[in-house]
Amino acid sequence: MAEMVRKSSADEILNHWILAVSCILLIITGFAFLFQMESVGSVFGGFNTMKTVHNWGGVIFSLSLLYSMRHYLKDAFEYDADDRQWFKVAGGYLSKNVKVPPMGKYNPGQKLYYLAILLAGIAISLSGFGIWLMKENATVMLLSHLVHNVAFIIFVIAVPVHIYLSTLANPGTFRIMVSGTLPLETAKKKYPKWMKAAGKM
Amino acid sequence: MANNNSKNRKAILVTPEVCIGCRGCQTACKSWNQLPGISTKNNGTFQNPPDLASAAFNIIRYNEVPSQKNDVRWLFVSRRCMHCEDAGCMTICPAPGALYRTEEGAVAFDRDKCVACKLCVTACPFDVPRYDAEGKVTKCHLCFDRIGAGMEPACVKTCPTGALRFGDRDELIGAARKDGFTTIYGEEDLGGLGSIYAFKEEPKLYGMKENPAIPSSVIFWHTYLKPLSVIGLGGVVAAAAIHYLAVGPHKDEEEEV
Numbered sequence: 001m002a003e004m005v006r007k008s009s010a011d012e013i014l015n016h017w018i019l020a021v022s023c024i025l026l027i028i029t030g031f032a033f034l035f036q037m038e039s040v041g042s043v044f045g046g047f048n049t050m051k052t053v054h055n056w057g058g059v060i061f062s063l064s065l066l067y068s069m070r071h072y073l074k075d076a077f078e079y080d081a082d083d084r085q086w087f088k089v090a091g092g093y094l095s096k097n098v099k100v101p102p103m104g105k106y107n108p109g110q111k112l113y114y115l116a117i118l119l120a121g122i123a124i125s126l127s128g129f130g131i132w133l134m135k136e137n138a139t140v141m142l143l144s145h146l147v148h149n150v151a152f153i154i155f156v157i158a159v160p161v162h163i164y165l166s167t168l169a170n171p172g173t174f175r176i177m178v179s180g181t182l183p184l185e186t187a188k189k190k191y192p193k194w195m196k197a198a199g200k201m
Numbered sequence: 202m203a204n205n206n207s208k209n210r211k212a213i214l215v216t217p218e219v220c221i222g223c224r225g226c227q228t229a230c231k232s233w234n235q236l237p238g239i240s241t242k243n244n245g246t247f248q249n250p251p252d253l254a255s256a257a258f259n260i261i262r263y264n265e266v267p268s269q270k271n272d273v274r275w276l277f278v279s280r281r282c283m284h285c286e287d288a289g290c291m292t293i294c295p296a297p298g299a300l301y302r303t304e305e306g307a308v309a310f311d312r313d314k315c316v317a318c319k320l321c322v323t324a325c326p327f328d329v330p331r332y333d334a335e336g337k338v339t340k341c342h343l344c345f346d347r348i349g350a351g352m353e354p355a356c357v358k359t360c361p362t363g364a365l366r367f368g369d370r371d372e373l374i375g376a377a378r379k380d381g382f383t384t385i386y387g388e389e390d391l392g393g394l395g396s397i398y399a400f401k402e403e404p405k406l407y408g409m410k411e412n413p414a415i416p417s418s419v420i421f422w423h424t425y426l427k428p429l430s431v432i433g434l435g436g437v438v439a440a441a442a443i444h445y446l447a448v449g450p451h452k453d454e455e456e457e458v
Contacts, residue, residue: 033295034427047296051316094448135319142323145293146418149426156434164441170451 005187005200007105008180012071015064016177022061023159029054030152055132062125065118073118075104076111082193083108093169105194109165116158124151210306211348212284212370213357214377216399217407220277220364222247222261226356230259233344233355253280255333258341259356264408278407279356279365282329282341283387284308284395289415290321290330292423299338306370306395307343326391326413343395373397391415 008016029050032040044050082101086108092100106114130144166173176182188195195201230236236256241249248263259281266274284307291300291308299314300321317336322328330340344354348367352358357367366373370393374385377399386404387394390413398409405411 031430034430036295036297038297041297047299047314047316051318092451093444096448131318131320135322138323141320142416142418145320145323146422146426149422149430153426153430153433156430157437160434160437160441164437164444168441168445168450 003184004181005184005195005198006181007176007187007191009071010180013177013180015068015071018060019064019068022057022064023155025057026054026061027152027155027159029057034149034152055128058125058128058132062121062128065121065125069118072106072111072114075106076114076118079108079111080104083111102192103190103194104197105191113158113162116154117162120151120154120158123147124155127151209304210370210393210395211343211368212306212373212395212397213281213343213354214366214368214373214397214399215279216364216366216377216382217276217278218364218399218401219362220261220279221362222263222275222277223361224261225359225361226259226279226365227257227261229355229359230341231256233347234258253329253331253340255331255339258282258339262408264406266406276407277364278398278409281356281396282308282343283327283391283413284341284343285326285390286392286394287415288391289324289326289419292415293320293324293419295320303343303345303349305343305345305348307345307348308340308395309342309345310338310340312337312339324415324419326415327410370395370397 041047041050044053085101089098089100091107091109092098127144127147130140134140188201239250239254239256246263250257250260253260259279262278262280264276266276268274288308294300295318296314296316298311300308300310303309315337319332321330321338330338333339347354353367357365374388377385382399382401384400384404386398386400386409388397
């Protein structure tokens with residue numbers, strides 16, 4: 001059996017899936033509120049129950065989001081010359097005839113995605129708590145309602161991109177969020193700088 | 202949320218000039234809707250309760266407006282839900298059926314469907330909806346249960362002077378014009394209100410809100426953000442499908458350089 005390297009810890013994988021499931025649940029119930037979708041509401045036994053699910057799902061999501069910082073925040077702020085070159089060739093996603101520079105553990109697209117989700121996530125959480133808990137303050141309510149919906153649009157655009165890139169667009173990537181490991185040979189090709197830093201090549 | 206049978210649209214015409222401030226309308230409303238009394242304090246005015254409440258769907262505002270000609274001038278105005286054609290409360294409400302339009306054009310509510318989010322309160326240009334002790338929306342519903350059975354709203358039925366009149370909206374406006382009322386407040390505002398007011402003087406004098414409007418953030422949200430959420434989601438899913446077909450997935454072998 002080929003030698004494997006661990007890219008994600010069990011802690012990180014669990015964190016990721018709690019975040020993912022709560023996020024998708026919030027997006028589905030969010031759309032149901034936005035467009036008064038009675039069919040979705042009836043799945044939850046009515047809009048009152050769905051509101052409870054949405055609110056407490058939001059609590060789980062916000063806590064998981066804050067916890068995820070320990071896994072990704074440091075990397076998300078570090079960019080080098082190869083990362084800049086990565087943007088010039090669009091990560092090799094638009095053409096197969098370009099040379100993609102060697103990458104570290106995460107490519108800059110992933111790092112920026114994390115920062116976007118973190119910022120939009122903090123915005124959507126705070127505004128969500130505003131709508132939930134500060135009903136007597138009309139300014140807070142209106143501002144929160146606006147911020148909540150702007151951040152929602154960032155999520156409905158960013159999340160499907162993330163799902164596509166981590167499944168269909170990059171076969172073999174998904175298993176990292178299941179087992180946390182990938183074959184050493186693949187890791188050397190995909191993350192040469194990380195493997196060098198780890199002394200594996 | 203356009204009212205498609207505007208020909209049948211009913212309205213309450215308030216003529217403050219003939220209101221004597223008897224508050225029969227407040228009492229009749231409480232009686233019909235079985236609303237409890239509210240314990241209040243004397244705060245130097247006959248206006249009581251001081252504002253709309255979950256147990257007060259309508260009130261008479263007692264405006265003291267002294268002028269040089271008349272140093273004791275009391276203007277009485279019935280305040281209640283305006284039943285806007287373009288209703289901010291209905292636009293922002295996330296719960297289907299919690300706020301709904303009746304056949305007569307009134308904005309009514311269903312307590313059981315309300316999810317107690319209070320967004321309608323923030324979107325109302327007239328600060329009308331109130332929440333009861335159980336956190337459910339309440340407000341004037343134009344006695345939809347009475348008018349649906351061919352009766353007048355309770356407040357109109359009891360009004361002794363004709364300061365409150367109920368009927369076909371267009372006819373009421375025409376009649377008020379004929380009687381010499383130059384300003385019909387709410388004729389055009391927010392797509393036309395279902396509570397309209399006949400004045401010979403400036404509505405502002407009676408404490409009517411000038412240029413009432415739904416908060417601009419709510420209009421922006423409704424006009425742009427709501428469609429954008431669907432276009433955004435559909436757009437990226439389509440883009441991913443096109444990318445998969447046109448460029449295809451990443452293959453490790455190709456990275457050998």
